[in-house]
Amino acid sequence: MEVPQQQLLDPRALLRAMFDAAVAAAQPSCHIGQYLPSKPAGRTIVIGAGKASASMARALELAWQGELTGLVVTRYGYAVPCEQITIVEAGHPVPDAAGQRAAQDIVQLVSGLNSDDLVICLMSGGASSLLALPLEPLSLEDKQRINRSLLESGATISEMNCVRRHLSAIKGGRLAALCHPARVVTLLISDVPGDSASDIGSGPTVADTSTCADALHIIRRYEVDVPEAALRLLESGAGETVKPGDPSITAATHHIIAAPQLALEAAAQVASAAGIRCHILGDQIEGEARDVGKVMAGIALQVAHRDQPFTAPCVLLSGGETTVSVKGNGRGGRNVEFLLSLGIALSGTPNVYAIACDTDGVDGQDDVAGAVLAPDTLARAWALNVSPRTSLDDNDGHGFFGALGDAVVCGPTLTNVNDFRAILVLQGIAHSNQEISHEARP
Template identity: 55%
Template structure:
């Protein structure tokens, strides 16, 4: 990895790792478990990129408790477990394995009693992995909708509103199936605002959303939808369970890791490095390149005015940006919302000395399998141009991952088996 100050890059990597450790299920899950039930059985269910490691952490915390169940995670994210079955399925576009896993979960809920305890392990990615279509719809219908949503620039909240109203298990429907058993959801948040109803599309919590809202989100894309999808939304059959539904009376929700917890851990690590941390927010959304440009503006203020904090410092932020694909952009490159935000930042800082940044997805996959994200240095633009690369063209073509890969500045972790969304670290000296 080439840079005039490799120590700065190592600092960024250490801070990123501190954020990942704060969201590791093995470090945080056990303290949120209740006492095992005196009688009745324990059924463990779950969905998400972190769900397999969460199940393993639960087994480790309760070595003598008779538990069983099923969780579904992304391909390549399984870990060894002894009592809870792990199934892998596709993300972000659902597949038949996820559909079969969701159907089996509902079957496992048959015959539960008031003495039983169900623990649901929720984390980012659960929406696509828990893919059981509503009656009258097919998996192909849901796959088509997912593709439309992923290219539309819709927020995660909007995407999940639609998903809940096309599902037989999301939006509180799993909680309704669990009743009258006690239900405890342990969640790792990957969504801005930590809304329980948005994490994995809220299969165990009440859903205030409506079919009408789902129609409005998709209205501009109606012509690209399978006819059965629009018909289902217009028919507006059985609504998702709403707040106050008696079937959710025994359901409890506990957040065990969040983006803010990760940012606070990074801030503590920064102080230990002699850097002043400033957390800008844990729920920053918007077009990725625009967020990068805004962060560059704050970095410039720090360098020129010592505001809102003096260097040496780190600017920290989390949330989930979006990348809107337009036909006029041409065929997209290797993508990555974090690398695209980083390229926007790099262009806006224009080689300013003393400015480094790391932007990455805490699940280890920034849209493509190749990287979690990337790092930028003061000489990134100069090195790119010296190599015959055009940074502005790479941004136009959504090929930021390709550009940073050519520079040797990708952050490659592989699946981290957790997910508290994007983590952006700007280092100023």
């Protein structure tokens, strides 16, 4: 008797292979050569920031024929060796003095350029924190306070970056203006829903259509803790960013070289090779992580019990960036919060597995990418006297999955195309008239 292929699968191995494929597809070395600008008559200066900026710099050095110099700033532990470009490490997700010094050095580096010069800017997720240059009279301590409050507020990444742009001396197109009249070409690895260039690293070299009034609205809506000096900057309009059509950025262009959709498609190919149909539900899903977990559980249960909207076996893929409004004493982490909420809603449904990881290798502030969920996850937690609901209420997804040994630790991936979520439904479950419980044991 022939054994069905899905019974031969190792669900955890398949999910991890899909995540690894997503990360591999977003490596700068795979794409940067396609977007090299023409050589200038003058100098070539390389600047940049982000979790992938060091690997982007290395890929650029290998692909570029000619001299260049520059500086990029990346997260601690994410540096890679370069020969011509200086790599600096700094704090993320909360900015630190090293990031401020790097930003000041970059400003000095692009000062006094002329129209014969070329600036190549390498930007990826994380640059908002790593490239920290507060708009006067704000201090670094003010920026740290604002950033912490934004991270815990539940605001979307687009909303957080709107506030950051208007309180920075370097973001919201200001860095491109400082490079004027040199030509500026920005190469971007997107980690934001919708791939909006002004949101990637808060858009230091990209014109901004949002306003100080928009930033004020976000601060008031989410009750973000900001100093009085920040409010005065926004209320007076002194924090306004560089707008489209401004003469100082007419020589600035940008290209997105890697994005979440590309990573999801690479993962889908791995599932397809294993004989499993894959359905991409979206690459820009936002919202509270626990709410998204409930919604995804509802879709997975519909597949498992009713073969709608897809027939099992299949994989449900999604990307984007959810948020966590931290109310408890846990460390947050949007991927583990999503996964814990998903698990509670699935309530041990057989044949349903999932993985949720940040493609940069860091979920929240922990050096853990995410975790894996299996049908026996809740049962194993109860056996260890670990309560799923209490862990979720305390925003302690990292503690929960760490106790089970189900955390995914991969180290720095040197890229960042946001969250990766895959739900594997291996087999449909015959529908009964009994009510399907979505509740986990207390």
